[in-house]
Amino acid sequence: MPVTIRRATIDDIICMQNANLHNLPENYMLKYYMYHILSWPEGSFVATTTDVDEPQMDQLSLEDGKGQETKLDPNYLAPGEKLVGYVLTKMNDDPDQQDQAPNGHVTSLSVMRTYRRMGIAEKLMRQALFALNEVYGAQFVSLHVRQSNRAALHLYADTLEFEVLSVEKSYYQDGEDAYAMKKILKLDELHPKNFANRKMAEKLEDDFESDLLVA
Numbered sequence: 216m217p218v219t220i221r222r223a224t225i226d227d228i229i230c231m232q233n234a235n236l237h238n239l240p241e242n243y244m245l246k247y248y249m250y251h252i253l254s255w256p257e258g259s260f261v262a263t264t265t266d267v268d269e270p271q272m273d274q275l276s277l278e279d280g281k282g283q284e285t286k287l288d289p290n291y292l293a294p295g296e297k298l299v300g301y302v303l304t305k306m307n308d309d310p311d312q313q314d315q316a317p318n319g320h321v322t323s324l325s326v327m328r329t330y331r332r333m334g335i336a337e338k339l340m341r342q343a344l345f346a347l348n349e350v351y352g353a354q355f356v357s358l359h360v361r362q363s364n365r366a367a368l369h370l371y372a373d374t375l376e377f378e379v380l381s382v383e384k385s386y387y388q389d390g391e392d393a394y395a396m397k398k399i400l401k402l403d404e405l406h407p408k409n410f411a412n413r414k415m416a417e418k419l420e421d422d423f424e425s426d427l428l429v430a
């Protein structure tokens with residue numbers, strides 16, 4: 216199953232929002248995706264595959280020829296091109312933090328359930344970290360993650376070597392605490408080619424329970 220990682224464009228945002236709604240309780244209005252892509256067009260990425268049942272063309276068209284609108288399938292970016300993951304990033308543009316070195320923020324990352332544990336999130340993240348540093352001059356990048364999200368914590372802390380800066384109490388709407396995490400970015404260490412054939416000496420134990428969203 217070939218998976219392509221490419222830069223996200225404005226045409227991808229409906230699918231990105233759809234994936235976000237499937238995978239995470241933290242959801243955003245479309246204009247917030249637009250804000251990311253239009254302001255930092257090289258910072259966000261999607262993972263796509265063509266190894267899917269080809270959707271009917273009319274699933275993708277807005278108009279059925281008789282002047283009636285047909286429903287778009289939000290899983291498909293184009294006929295046969297399905298979104299399987301995304302990472303949405305931005306530069307920190309908080310006017311209260313202008314004294315800080317330029318820095319990026321990972322707003323949202325997710326991979327569709329049947330495509331997990333294939334290295335897709337790691338690749339999306341490495342592309343985004345490289346771009347934030349190379350294109351926008353980010354000296355470091357930050358993110359928040361739920362304390363209970365063990366899969367994401369393994370990804371950030373072990374695979375990508377983020378450090379935990381602090382615990383932010385009741386950061387999430389349901390009252391859960393967040394780890395605030397940070398990684399210093401160094402261009403020579405970040406180049407995606409360094410990781411093309413990465414082999415883990417030691418495999419972490421799967422923790423599939425942590426993928427489950429609590430209703």
Ligand code: ACO
Binds near residue numbers: 336364
């Ligand atoms: N259990 C333990 N470790 C895991 C797991 C898991 N279930 N999944 C990923 N990891 C860790 C491992 O360290 C893994 O490295 P390894 O396979 O070499 O051991 C590393 O992450 C990379 O794994 P990937 O295959 O790249 O991760 P995947 O593509 O499966 O995506 C993700 C991980 C994004 C966390 C996925 O499980 C997901 O979409 N979850 C729901 C949404 C979510 O939690 N997003 C992050 C929220 S925080 C934020 O958005 C800033």
